[in-house]
Amino acid sequence: MEDNVIAISIAVLGGVAVLAAAILYVVAKKFKVDEDPRIDEVNELLPGANCGGCGFAGCRNFAEGCVKSLEGKFCNVGGADVMNKIAEILGGTVTAPDPKVAVVRCAGSTACRPKVNNFEGAKSCAVVAATYAGETGCAFGCIGLGDCVTACEFGGVSINPETGLAQINESLCTACGSCVKACPKGIIELRKKAAKFRKVYVSCVNKDKGAVAKKACSSACIGCGKCAKTCEFGAITVENNVAYIDYTKCKMCRKCVEACPTGAIKEENFPPRKPKEAAAPKELGQPTNADKVEVKPEPEKIVLEKKSDNPNAN
Secondary structure, three states, X not given: OXXXXXXXXXXXXXXXXXXXXXXXXXXXXXXXXXXXXXXXXXXXXXXXXXOOOOOOOOHHHHHHHHHHOOOOOOOOXXXXXXXXXXXXXXXXXXXXOOOEEEEEOOOOOOOOOOEOOOOOOOOOXXXXXXXXXXXXXXXXXXXXXXXXXXXXXXXXXXXXXXXXXXXXXXXXXXXXXXXXXXXXXXXXXXXXXXXXXXXXXXXXXXXXXXXXXHHHOOOOOXXXXXXXXXXXXXXXXXXXXXXXXXXXXXXXXXXXXXXXXXXXXXXXXXXXXXXXXXXXXOOOOOOOOOOOOOOOOOOOOOOOOOOOOOOOOO
């Protein structure tokens, strides 16, 4: 009797399993979605960083987007070489955008921005930013605990041990944007990569009023507007007490660098400026143009003699 029960149970369970498998097979066939085989081909060409710099969740999603349309698609990590190969597979053309590089917009080193307290907790910029303003008087500057370093998969970001600030290695930066997303203070920005990595930018995002910002950091932007008045191309605006240079308008004349009273505007990778020629000292006893006095000649006096009416006059 027990043997029959076991056999019946096995048969019932086996029948249920076969029936379920048949149902799943029919459903899978009926609702099958045919995937374009080119997606796999494109995905194999991508670097597999899954950084999200392209605007998609990952390389696989980017490959799916490329198969649908190449317009506006570009992989910063793979670069033009990878995108040209993808274009060959898909039979389209790719327009490469202007190359960019990450820039850390904070010059508040330990010398310019002294600590006012010590944080004892998780060594994470995100944790510090969510907990309080930070260890210095500036609530907008670089925290320096390296969340951006961890986010970068290419070794393009490091913490300078002397300044305590994040720094970018331009030759390793792929402009994927991972460090931009990882920074809780929003001080890392992708800017246009110019020739020889030259750039002019405001290395401050402090929105406090000038006196407060200057007290917290000696290199802070005080929002005085001198740079905006100096710029002849309309590339500089001052909003919320801080200046910003639009790299699409900036001609890198660097006049704003000289006009900035706190040194908040930085110029990088430019050749040294030529020293201004000093006025030659005046030699002793030699008059200068200012000492020279123009002497105008007096007009010549002309004397007219009056003739006498007396004919006998000598």
